[in-house]
Amino acid sequence: MYPKEECGVFAIYGHVNSAELTYYGLYALQHRGQESAGIASFDPCQNHFQVCRGMGLVSQVFDSRSLASLQGTMAIGHVRYSTTGSSTLLNAQPIVVSCSKGELALAHNGNIVNAVSIRRELENKGSIFQTTSDSEVILHLMAQPAQEDIVGSFLNALQRVKGAFSCVLMTTKGIFAARDPLGFRPLCLGKIENSYVVSSETCAFDLIHAEYIRDIEPGEVLFIGEDGLKSYFINGQTTKKAFCIFEYVYFARPDSNIAGLNVSKARIQMGKELAKLYPVDADIVVPVPDSGNYAALGYAEQSGIPYYPAFVRNHYIGRTFIQPTQLIRDFSVRIKLNLIQEAIKGKRVIVVDDSIVRGTTARARVVNLREAGAKEVHIRVSCPPHRYPCHYGIDFPNPKSLLANQLAIEDICKYLGADSLGYLSHEALIKACLEANTEFCTACFTGKYPVDFDPDFDKMILERRSFFENVTK
């Protein structure tokens, strides 16, 4: 079964420092995936693909020496977070292959919902699969002999796959940037000096001082080559769109702009809508950092109740942190965020968070607030209750672990131990994002999936249990 993945992609064409700029681009996209990182570059003079991939943060995977080896005037990069138990180098991207279409390198963000059935079909035709990433099917489809040229084979492959994908493909002639017809995941085009750059988010352009040009359109396959830009569309230009609204709520960086709307601004507006829907008489508005910061600010502004960042974040939590042996209660919550008790004592507190998924952390936080002397605790959430899984690239837990899938709102409030609980309504969320020039996928709140997925998905998963796994050291 294919793991669910969250990812970021970056690409640059026609720059002598292509690998170095890709490195900085990935750095700015690190929030989209912290498990593995990779860069592939190509030097037309040497006619040579090079790739460096590794487990860990961008700053851990690359060093001066590996960056220097990634020569060439074009490059693509990838950061990835996988939700399967075993994190593995095997699936680190870009995937680089040699096939009938020459050498190809692919970096992909999203989930292909019909990957398992395509894979079965391709295996029956003689293909062998070496990763457990759904992205691999795109390359196999391209490699099939039917299609003559690369453009045709890429368009054909993308017509076969269903689901969410924002991806960049490097060939020896140039770079493709493609987005699925509904535009689930972000992808945008920029320019630095005379070179085009592609990134999952605009924050990467800011870092390298590139100029934002435009978003890649849903269904667009943009080729960047010697002759500049050339646009293709997967199934002709479509009008229906389904951009993942959770990118605004949580996933994207606040300094990124998507579909013309700045993410931090959207979040402030969500907070304001929330204050209108669920006002309460209280003393302070406390954000859950960092995801709740802007919504809390919006709530405070709208309500006139003072904003107080009473949770202090520990910036030094590393991967290797040692869990205490049942020594300290609620440790895992406090280790990341410590309360300023002085600010809470005797106060009626509104806590604003971006979402509640399992509820475990939110519940422990209420205990913390009570211990610190909060008189009342009111929880406000800047999106509707999560009731359904995402099939398009955001990793929510199993529906049975989704609190709102199991309990009614008032029971959730009791479970969390809060005095009141308010979720942003679907309408208000859409309203908060009104300035975005797109329509939205809100399947995780509504269960209405814009793209069908195989109903036998679960059955196939069981059948495929044997799929090989890499043991990490």
Added chain:
Amino acid sequence: MYPKEECGVFAIYGHVNSAELTYYGLYALQHRGQESAGIASFDPCQNHFQVCRGMGLVSQVFDSRSLASLQGTMAIGHVRYSTTGSSTLLNAQPIVVSCSKGELALAHNGNIVNAVSIRRELENKGSIFQTTSDSEVILHLMAQPAQEDIVGSFLNALQRVKGAFSCVLMTTKGIFAARDPLGFRPLCLGKIENSYVVSSETCAFDLIHAEYIRDIEPGEVLFIGEDGLKSYFINGQTTKKAFCIFEYVYFARPDSNIAGLNVSKARIQMGKELAKLYPVDADIVVPVPDSGNYAALGYAEQSGIPYYPAFVRNHYIGRTFIQPTQLIRDFSVRIKLNLIQEAIKGKRVIVVDDSIVRGTTARARVVNLREAGAKEVHIRVSCPPHRYPCHYGIDFPNPKSLLANQLAIEDICKYLGADSLGYLSHEALIKACLEANTEFCTACFTGKYPVDFDPDFDKMILERRSFFENVTK
């Protein structure tokens, strides 16, 4: 010459998990020193000191195995940042020695201003020095044969040294926690279950769920042993105090309480005072994260101008980040903090920071704001101009590099490219910290040093140029 050091200390007596709790305590104190960390423990049953020290963050220095080896029912810990060019394991603390007073382990925060002359005197008597840390002189003084018992020798040693010190000393009988007579650096006492804990700041108590008891008093030498607590005073109890006000301004964590005043609260009050002193007609108040967050909030609250966290912090900057080869302008500023351009465009912006030292970063930040479209940029600083070096444990650069030591305020404003510039006044800073039950050292603003230091300091430094250095791998 002795390096200037910033440090945090922690101690615990009488707990079976002493090393583990010290580990978490140091974790909460990590902001006080990120260069090296160490823990020494003692097991009365085994009569054995154990120590583990290393370069790096607490999470890097210790692992499950090393923590498990640090057995015993008492432990002390240390985190350290040194300002000398070569960071070296040699000076990582706790220092553990064997001498006429038995085995001793010391962890020390502060700067001893007469360390060089004491050292010279001790060398002439036959002592050999193996570190370049000023803390080592305390142990040498204790080791001198004149004094009979440990308490007497420790008190005697602390009467000889001048300057700032908050330190913990572990012997085979118990733990001492001592603070210099003026109380420059913080040090407080807490309790977890039936065990006493000592920490530089209260935030460490919060993490391990210990209860805060009281601050160690200036001049106090507290012994924690089999019979509970016993207090001594270095030169009898004194009345004059000189707590480093910069701990409130910048150094301490916002969730810590010192001398009865919460740090985040003090900072909000600084922001309010600043708004009273230097009001300006503007559209948004933008903090420089994270140090300017609370002061900006205070400024916004007092002025009624909206607060907007328009700088977005990159949480993934590692030590190994590769500097670009002159590729990208103002890169080092943007890599840490990226601006939300949408929030700035066309706005009159008030930027609030805790301090301006060299001015290089502040200047680059103004350039960023202008590029993002800010109409006006007004800088507000939540403390007076830094004009003098600190001799008591805060690492400011050479006075010649202190912007306010070289230029008049209006020239600083020009240099920074700002439309206006306002520093908090000395009086207003004191007023903002009025609730603190202490007097203050403000030498870095005023040049009035509460404890004399050797006027020939610089001469000695040159003379001692040869002092050995560890080469780090």
Added chain:
Amino acid sequence: MYPKEECGVFAIYGHVNSAELTYYGLYALQHRGQESAGIASFDPCQNHFQVCRGMGLVSQVFDSRSLASLQGTMAIGHVRYSTTGSSTLLNAQPIVVSCSKGELALAHNGNIVNAVSIRRELENKGSIFQTTSDSEVILHLMAQPAQEDIVGSFLNALQRVKGAFSCVLMTTKGIFAARDPLGFRPLCLGKIENSYVVSSETCAFDLIHAEYIRDIEPGEVLFIGEDGLKSYFINGQTTKKAFCIFEYVYFARPDSNIAGLNVSKARIQMGKELAKLYPVDADIVVPVPDSGNYAALGYAEQSGIPYYPAFVRNHYIGRTFIQPTQLIRDFSVRIKLNLIQEAIKGKRVIVVDDSIVRGTTARARVVNLREAGAKEVHIRVSCPPHRYPCHYGIDFPNPKSLLANQLAIEDICKYLGADSLGYLSHEALIKACLEANTEFCTACFTGKYPVDFDPDFDKMILERRSFFENVTK
């Protein structure tokens, strides 16, 4: 172009400690490849392939944790040395894939001489290649839909590939051990408790206390499964054999037995033949350690001249050894082997080595001997002059770098600065290996290649220059 590789393989079926035993097996085969190592295991209960691969020695790639994760009752392992400039994790084996025949894992030793043309054919059919290892073609051939079952598809694949291969293939049903029809590389079968083991050399059996059963026959494809052993033959049973005689001369470990002949014994006999062919009046016989040890012993025994190991090997040369900055002459020779000058001074010395390839080291060694006071230096080589490249898995340098390809014997002697030089003759070498129950490939001496390779090999190499490369950190 495919890199030339030297490798060792190991496999075990039906043992609860299969991964652990494979680890020790690879340990004993480490001399066959020190660049990368890998183990794949399969647990029928869990229906799950697992694989751990890494760059470095067996002892570096695996730790207790990764070994513990490699659960299952069958496993295969691989050690590898590649001769291409960039050593890369990409090509570390076992290769694990999913295809129409289910999950497969392959570990391969040898060189497939028609890999490039098969690959081109497969790419044209739609296959994509993800490594630069020639072994990958075997799996692609198996994946092709024509064949019904695994046995048939494996036999079919092996009929298509030409060249040298000794390989083990793990399926969910059992393990195949296969050897090419001429039997270039060794492969043998053993038994530990009730489990069958397969190894490149018998020395791995000794380490794990397994009992040697027999060599896998040239052309044999042995399946080890639930029902014990079952033998197939690639093209029916053949009579012609071409075992690489250089395994006896240099590559195999002296404690291994191949085709019924112990390797150390073969080397002693080579030394004796050499003494018969090129006797000389001298004082001591000095081996070049460790490759020349046994031949020198044979020479000494035959000639009656005393054996003296006058070169002392430094056992602590690590990978990270820092080359001196032109400081010390002939350093790279002396750092590995230092002469006992006392033993050499005033003596007529016979130096016995297993082979001379480029001659650089041999020449520097003569200088060392002269400086140590040797009166005469006579070089004896225990195989014929290397004049031709190997296409079947031994990495000799480019023919232009082969000393014997460029110079006549007497000119080589002059070049080396020796007083005399004698190479073992082809006939004498064969005679020394007479007890081996096989025929030999001696192409590197004679240029008579038992299996054709594509004459356009070089052309293809140039054409394929672009083949992608992994950048190692």
Added chain:
Amino acid sequence: MYPKEECGVFAIYGHVNSAELTYYGLYALQHRGQESAGIASFDPCQNHFQVCRGMGLVSQVFDSRSLASLQGTMAIGHVRYSTTGSSTLLNAQPIVVSCSKGELALAHNGNIVNAVSIRRELENKGSIFQTTSDSEVILHLMAQPAQEDIVGSFLNALQRVKGAFSCVLMTTKGIFAARDPLGFRPLCLGKIENSYVVSSETCAFDLIHAEYIRDIEPGEVLFIGEDGLKSYFINGQTTKKAFCIFEYVYFARPDSNIAGLNVSKARIQMGKELAKLYPVDADIVVPVPDSGNYAALGYAEQSGIPYYPAFVRNHYIGRTFIQPTQLIRDFSVRIKLNLIQEAIKGKRVIVVDDSIVRGTTARARVVNLREAGAKEVHIRVSCPPHRYPCHYGIDFPNPKSLLANQLAIEDICKYLGADSLGYLSHEALIKACLEANTEFCTACFTGKYPVDFDPDFDKMILERRSFFENVTK
């Protein structure tokens, strides 16, 4: 209690590449200590000591960057192996201190038998000890105010300490090389270009192409400075000598010359004497590699029985080797040395080793030989039975673990399972080393200790049990 240590030292004065040459020197001395390594250098122009120390092999501790940082025209280096359970960076040398005599760096090989009592005396005077190495007392003694100049204070210190020491001391003026009055450990002087070098063994000179000048004499304190060499003697020149004969038997490298006798030659002579004393009718003489190689050769030569290196050494055993879980019998013996079974089968075998200490390994080896089919196994040992501990720097186990301390020779033979057993006699050993221009310490065979050690040693050890320990990560 002080750990027993085995060490190697190196020094160079007056060379621009002093640290680099020290690095190579230590490389050649690596066999004398593999636990930690360190180099201290001094640059008169910069008046600055620098030191780099670390756990591990020379090739692991240093890299290009750390070597480049060790600037200066003089340097000393040290490799160390300690026998205490916890190996610790704390005790890595050179020790560098600052004291009344200025900066000093010391590297020391040997054991000071009165270190504990001197240390107690110094602690009572006010000294503090920061390592658990006996070498530290030398520096403390030098630091005492009584002596005026460095030469005097060093001579005085060396007159106080008793036992074995070969050490190098770096001051800002030059380098001292000193050897205890009985000359237990080797130390020699060489020259490279115009610079003097000092090394524990001559093999280091060979590597860096330095010329051997002479041994440092027992009791000599040689100063190398601006004016060349100047000799002092610790207690006037003495005549009695006590060079550790076990350096010839086992510890020193075979290519080193000590006191005019080459080590490999001494070992061959031991083998010949052994053959005269304990002849036996047999088929082959098999050395235990590498320590028994030369003695076995001598035995073979004297007896006329063929020499056969039937044990094959695995060169790839790293530190991280994973012990099998009771899976394989006698594993720890076979993993290092595998038998060539073909060479042993049906043979009467003479096994020659340099020494038998605990007997565990020797016993397992006999089992191996029997399993391989040896008809008879005769053990010959090239030194007398070890019955007493060494107090002067060789690490033998506790006397109770010494086989010969517990059993009579014939019982040892039974225990080992051998057909016969012969140890070289004391007289024959002395005879084999007759060419050495020295007298010998043979205390480990005879119990006659040339230098008294404190009879209360054990008592003190218990008392000092608490001495602190470093926890290694």
